[in-house]
Amino acid sequence: MRARMALCAARIEVEIREVRLSDKPQQLLQVSPRGTVPVLQLASGQVLVESLEIMRWALEQCDPKGWLQCAPAAPEAALIAENDGGFKADLDRYKYADRHPQKTQTQWRAEAERFVVVLESLLQGRDYLFGSRCSLADVAIFPMLRQFAAVEREWFNTAPYPRLTGWLQRFFDDQIFVASMGKLPFWRAGDAARQFPQRITV
Numbered sequence: 001m002r003a004r005m006a007l008c009a010a011r012i013e014v015e016i017r018e019v020r021l022s023d024k025p026q027q028l029l030q031v032s033p034r035g036t037v038p039v040l041q042l043a044s045g046q047v048l049v050e051s052l053e054i055m056r057w058a059l060e061q062c063d064p065k066g067w068l069q070c071a072p073a074a075p076e077a078a079l080i081a082e083n084d085g086g087f088k089a090d091l092d093r094y095k096y097a098d099r100h101p102q103k104t105q106t107q108w109r110a111e112a113e114r115f116v117v118v119l120e121s122l123l124q125g126r127d128y129l130f131g132s133r134c135s136l137a138d139v140a141i142f143p144m145l146r147q148f149a150a151v152e153r154e155w156f157n158t159a160p161y162p163r164l165t166g167w168l169q170r171f172f173d174d175q176i177f178v179a180s181m182g183k184l185p186f187w188r189a190g191d192a193a194r195q196f197p198q199r200i201t202v
């Protein structure tokens, strides 16, 4: 999601291939033996295998929204690292609590909330995590928060996170999000090339 959003914001068209993770195509494993998604293969042959790396690369080509210039570098990197590390792990346990019986789902949710509370307080008096404008951190963290909010939607709607609710809504209303979330049919060798993003005005 976040790699697609950055490519879309940067107005970089790519050929997109949706893969089934339970049945990874050989072509994916040839390009990236570790076999995680997303993977971006550049025209030069260089391969980017981390979503954050894809975001940075895309925005370094073109950053009309100024996502790379909106936050102080060190705190932004630290917040993204916490999101991708501890929070992602807690979120997975909360989402799939039946596979992690050491704690109840509510207890896993409380673990994940330690990061959610930090985000809510960062949004005090401003629309985005580091100020009045959206930054790389907002876009990098948004997909995970969207998942957190969706696990128990009714609970989240009444939880003490009004600023995060507004922040999520700003993304939902954004054409970049709408263009990036569309589901695609799975790719098979021989399929015609599919472009991403579709032509949109951002």
Ligand SMILES: N[C@@H](CCC(=O)N[C@@H](CS)C(=O)NCC(=O)O)C(=O)O
Pocket: 021, 035, 036, 037, 038, 049, 050, 051, 052
């Ligand atoms: N840190 C990586 C995580 C990539 C990752 O783990 N992707 C998952 C899907 S969200 C995946 O490919 N899982 C399949 C697998 O590991 O076999 C990134 O953000 O690019």
